[in-house]
Amino acid sequence: MAPKFTISIVMLLLQSQLLILFKSGAADYIPPAKSDGFGYKTHSINLDSILIEAFYDPLCPDSRDSWPPLKKALHHYGHRVSLLVHLLPLPYHDNAFVASRALHIVNELNTSATYPLLEWFFENQDKFYNAPTRNLSRASIVEEIVKSATEVVGNSHYSSIKNGFNDSNTDLLTRVSFKYAASRGVYGTPFFYVNGFLLPDNGASVDYNAWRKVLDPLVGAKKKGVKNEESLHFFLEMDSSSVLEMYHDNAFVASRALHIVNGLNTSATYPLLEWFFKNQEKFYNAPTRNLSRASIVKEIVKSATEVVGKSHYKSIKNGFNDTNTDLLTRVSFKYAASRGVYGTPFFYVNGFLLPDTGASVNYTAWRKVLDSLVGAKKGV
Ligand SMILES: *[C@@H]1O[C@H](CO)[C@@H](O)[C@H](O)[C@H]1NC(C)=O
Ligand SMILES: *[C@@H]1O[C@H](CO)[C@@H](O)[C@H](O)[C@H]1NC(C)=O
Ligand SMILES: *[C@@H]1O[C@H](CO)[C@@H](O)[C@H](O)[C@H]1NC(C)=O
Ligand SMILES: *[C@@H]1O[C@H](CO)[C@@H](O)[C@H](O)[C@H]1NC(C)=O
Ligand SMILES: *[C@@H]1O[C@H](CO)[C@@H](O)[C@H](O)[C@H]1NC(C)=O
Ligand SMILES: *[C@@H]1O[C@H](CO)[C@@H](O)[C@H](O)[C@H]1NC(C)=O
Ligand SMILES: *[C@@H]1O[C@H](CO)[C@@H](O)[C@H](O)[C@H]1NC(C)=O
Numbered sequence: 001m002a003p004k005f006t007i008s009i010v011m012l013l014l015q016s017q018l019l020i021l022f023k024s025g026a027a028d029y030i031p032p033a034k035s036d037g038f039g040y041k042t043h044s045i046n047l048d049s050i051l052i053e054a055f056y057d058p059l060c061p062d063s064r065d066s067w068p069p070l071k072k073a074l075h076h077y078g079h080r081v082s083l084l085v086h087l088l089p090l091p092y093h094d095n096a097f098v099a100s101r102a103l104h105i106v107n108e109l110n111t112s113a114t115y116p117l118l119e120w121f122f123e124n125q126d127k128f129y130n131a132p133t134r135n136l137s138r139a140s141i142v143e144e145i146v147k148s149a150t151e152v153v154g155n156s157h158y159s160s161i162k163n164g165f166n167d168s169n170t171d172l173l174t175r176v177s178f179k180y181a182a183s184r185g186v187y188g189t190p191f192f193y194v195n196g197f198l199l200p201d202n203g204a205s206v207d208y209n210a211w212r213k214v215l216d217p218l219v220g221a222k223k224k225g226v227k228n229e230e231s232l233h234f235f236l237e238m239d240s241s242s243v244l245e246m247y248h249d250n251a252f253v254a255s256r257a258l259h260i261v262n263g264l265n266t267s268a269t270y271p272l273l274e275w276f277f278k279n280q281e282k283f284y285n286a287p288t289r290n291l292s293r294a295s296i297v298k299e300i301v302k303s304a305t306e307v308v309g310k311s312h313y314k315s316i317k318n319g320f321n322d323t324n325t326d327l328l329t330r331v332s333f334k335y336a337a338s339r340g341v342y343g344t345p346f347f348y349v350n351g352f353l354l355p356d357t358g359a360s361v362n363y364t365a366w367r368k369v370l371d372s373l374v375g376a377k378k379g380v
Pocket of ligand 1: 110111113116152153154
């Protein structure tokens with residue numbers, strides 16, 4: 001990474017909360033043309049809502065047991081909470097990969113049928129889990145799952161589902177699910193992330209009351225337009241000992257200014273980011289070494305005001321006296337660290353780390369990465 005003052009790119013990552021990571025050396029279908037995950041009820045995740053990501057194995061009893069309380073909580077909160085399910089077919093659950101592939105096949109045919117089929121697998125795990133299928137061929141298990149899925153989705157879909165198992169694309173989608181989970185450090189099911197952070201008390205033990213305890217303060221904080229210390233404490237305490245080197249003087253203050261401005265007027269966030277990029281030398285290390293922190297804040301408030309508009313001077317200044325904006329900036333830092341991001345810039349595409357990441361990604365390189373994915377999406 002170039003020795004430059006850099007703004008936390010995490011800010012940008014937070015704008016789309018569906019980002020993940022990747023191990024280099026994987027096959028060439030990474031990154032995939034589409035982000036992994038099945039949205040519950042809605043086709044698009046509402047970025048303003050609280051996002052739960054659940055990693056499930058359709059044949060895992062603990063996943064099954066955790067679903068009814070989570071579903072109840074989702075119905076309680078309505079549009080304020082979104083769910084994205086990622087599949088992690090565990091290698092030690094027989095047939096988990098075939099069942100997961102059936103879910104991808106059905107999801108391609110009719111997204112509304114995905115969750116009914118997932119629930120069907122939860123209810124009928126004993127048919128497919130280990131002993132009962134030990135003497136069956138793989139082909140006959142696939143046939144059995146095709147028949148069952150057809151019953152859930154509708155008889156007219158029998159051929160499409162059967163053909164789905166002969167389509168290498170559905171195999172790839174299922175592999176992507178597996179790789180996505182592994183890239184997030186998920187090693188079992190169920191695993192839950194809330195707004196991008198692993199639920200500390202993870203696993204099957206999350207009952208309805210536990211969900212309420214987690215989500216009530218977050219929903220409350222959103223309603224008031226304030227993420228108070230109490231509500232964020234839950235995330236922050238996960239990582240209270242993490243003090244990575246902040247080796248760019250003033251990076252935290254500049255990042256905080258971006259959070260403050262984003263809170264005042266989201267449209268002004270990128271202009272301010274670009275302003276910082278253009279004026280890094282004013283704030284980077286040596287030139288500010290003899291300045292007090294207070295005078296640096298004052299300077300940044302003045303500059304931000306010029307970008308956002310004079311009428312906002314007071315709000316920006318007060319923003320630096322509001323613990324909420326300090327917390328938001330800490331969350332940005334912690335979010336990055338929790339994803340394994342250790343420098344900037346880092347780029348993720350559909351949730352997978354760009355292998356050749358870093359300052360060297362020029363326009364040509366972006367076109368090379370994105371053209372093939374856009375082509376794949378068009379159906380090429
Ligand atoms: C899709 O699945 C849902 C739920 O199973 C069903 O109600 C709907 O009729 C299906 N739509 C089509 C086009 O098959
Ligand atoms: C599988 O085959 C073995 C040996 O033939 C037999 O002992 C066992 O009961 C069979 N299991 C099932 C579930 O059919
Ligand atoms: C699967 O596809 C191959 C070629 O793509 C074809 O030869 C074969 O008949 C297909 N099998 C089924 C069961 O559709
Ligand atoms: C928000 O910022 C944009 C871009 O700087 C500006 O055009 C717009 O007028 C601002 N809106 C308000 C309400 O200040
Ligand atoms: C900071 O202060 C030291 C000691 O007074 C001085 O040598 C140095 O030139 C100053 N740096 C700047 C950027 O003003
Ligand atoms: C910051 O807030 C404290 C109490 O919340 C207040 O006493 C102080 O005057 C404020 N400072 C500024 C610069 O607004
Ligand atoms: C863009 O980056 C690629 C590889 O990272 C390099 O080979 C190429 O020369 C660069 N192109 C320009 C115009 O800098």
